[in-house]
Amino acid sequence: MSKKYYKTETEKALNNFNFSYHKVNWNFIESILKIKIATAFANSKINNLDSNIAKAIVWACQEILKGKLKDQFLLPALEGGAGTSINMNVNEVVASLAEEYLKGKKVHFLDHVNLNQSTNDVCPSALRITTYFLLKDLQKTLYLLIKQFEIKSKEFNKIKKLSRTHLQDSVPITLGKEFLSYANIIASHKKHLERIQFLMLELNLGGTIIGDKDSTSLAFKINSYKELKRITGVNFHPAKNLMSKTSSLGDFLIVSQSLIALGVDLSKIASDIRLMSSGPNGGFGELVLADLQKGSSFMPGKVNPIICELVNQWYFLVSGNNLMIEKCAESGQLELNTMFPLVSDKLLESLSLSKEILQIFSDKCIKTMKANKEKCLFNLENSTALAIYFVPLLGYDRVERIVKESYSSKKSFKELILEQGISEKQWRDLIK
Numbered sequence: 039m040s041k042k043y044y045k046t047e048t049e050k051a052l053n054n055f056n057f058s059y060h061k062v063n064w065n066f067i068e069s070i071l072k073i074k075i076a077t078a079f080a081n082s083k084i085n086n087l088d089s090n091i092a093k094a095i096v097w098a099c100q101e102i103l104k105g106k107l108k109d110q111f112l113l114p115a116l117e118g119g120a121g122t123s124i125n126m127n128v129n130e131v132v133a134s135l136a137e138e139y140l141k142g143k144k145v146h147f148l149d150h151v152n153l154n155q156s157t158n159d160v161c162p163s164a165l166r167i168t169t170y171f172l173l174k175d176l177q178k179t180l181y182l183l184i185k186q187f188e189i190k191s192k193e194f195n196k197i198k199k200l201s202r203t204h205l206q207d208s209v210p211i212t213l214g215k216e217f218l219s220y221a222n223i224i225a226s227h228k229k230h231l232e233r234i235q236f237l238m239l240e241l242n243l244g245g246t247i248i249g250d251k252d253s254t255s256l257a258f259k260i261n262s263y264k265e266l267k268r269i270t271g272v273n274f275h276p277a278k279n280l281m282s283k284t285s286s287l288g289d290f291l292i293v294s295q296s297l298i299a300l301g302v303d304l305s306k307i308a309s310d311i312r313l314m315s316s317g318p319n320g321g322f323g324e325l326v327l328a329d330l331q332k333g334s335s336f337m338p339g340k341v342n343p344i345i346c347e348l349v350n351q352w353y354f355l356v357s358g359n360n361l362m363i364e365k366c367a368e369s370g371q372l373e374l375n376t377m378f379p380l381v382s383d384k385l386l387e388s389l390s391l392s393k394e395i396l397q398i399f400s401d402k403c404i405k406t407m408k409a410n411k412e413k414c415l416f417n418l419e420n421s422t423a424l425a426i427y428f429v430p431l432l433g434y435d436r437v438e439r440i441v442k443e444s445y446s447s448k449k450s451f452k453e454l455i456l457e458q459g460i461s462e463k464q465w466r467d468l469i470k
Contacts, residue, residue, distance in 0.1 A: 051123035069163075077154060086153060158246065168386060180231070184228065234292060301392075356388045359387060
């Protein structure tokens with residue numbers, strides 16, 4: 039670090055929160071910077087801020103958004119103060135850099151950079167902006183994952199296999215139908231996340247400390263939101279009741295819970311794939327996963343379902359994050375929820391990881407897997423799945439006796455059925 043752009047308040051926070059924890063999410067910092075640009079523009083427009091100082095603030099924010107001075111944002115994401123330290127850190131760095139633009143003319147980190155703002159409206163608004171775009175990115179990933187499942191459903195469309203209920207033999211299906219079902223399950227979650235995304239468009243920016251609509255002028259709000267729309271390309275707008283978005287973190291919990299619902303189904307699908315690929319000789323052996331790395335330092339040739347296991351653990355992590363978000367959302371008092379930093383950190387972690395891990399699931403597991411057609415047919419023909427088709431010919435009780443006999447007999451269900459006068463052709467027709 040050649041020069042220190044942050045000042046006293048950031049130094050105090052670094053001293054107070056001096057422990058090992060990762061830094062504040064950079065996407066979140068970027069959203070705060072965009073808010074600083076919008077508010078500087080608005081303050082200048084309504085003659086609350088010298089136009090040259092406003093230009094300097096905008097320039098400084100834009101330079102940081104280009105990737106400069108990332109090393110000036112050192113605060114841990116876990117901290118007290120409802121995000122005040124984060125807002126102060128941004129204000130101080132922007133003010134210091136803006137002074138360079140003005141060749142030493144004073145830019146105050148609060149009187150100028152933070153004019154008509156409070157941590158309590160800046161930080162929740164920044165989290166909503168960040169969440170909106172991360173949800174948009176996640177939906178793109180889900181679209182590609184859905185398409186990959188649909189491609190596999192067509193590829194596996196004619197591969198007959200055994201279905202299972204209660205982990206017991208059930209009726210014949212095709213592998214393609216299973217994968218089309220998975221595609222439809224994920225598509226339902228994608229639609230739900232699209233609806234949830236619109237909750238993030240309502241901001242409390244302009245509400246300052248508690249969300250009081252009279253805390254800033256109407257002209258400031260109009261110009262701030264107009265500029266924010268220009269910067270982001272999205273119609274972010276003030277909530278009908280700014281106070282409600284200041285005191286409640288419930289919308290962020292809804293996003294988190296939606297990720298949990300998605301995670302439950304995706305983890306279950308990953309576990310299904312683990313079962314169907316189990317073996318390869320001692321298990322189901324119906325799917326063959328890509329050999330991505332050695333599965334054992336002891337057993338030669340072992341291939342593990344590592345990407346499916348990754349998806350399972352991603353769900354566990356997101357589920358744990360959701361519990362923290364839930365506890366934090368409930369723990370606010372009166373007009374402000376001071377547990378905001380942990381909510382922000384865990385929600386953004388969950389969203390970012392979801393996009394990345396599901397992309398890996400799509401590319402390195404679903405796209406690369408193959409079907410073992412012969413093993414699928416073998417499992418089907420050596421099961422009792424076809425029993426229901428012989429009930430009209432032989433009666434329920436008689437077929438049930440044959441099924442139970444096949445459990446202890448050296449003869450397969452097929453052999454026992456053929457002994458009842460059923461022809462090989464009749465059997466084959468049922469397989470078709």
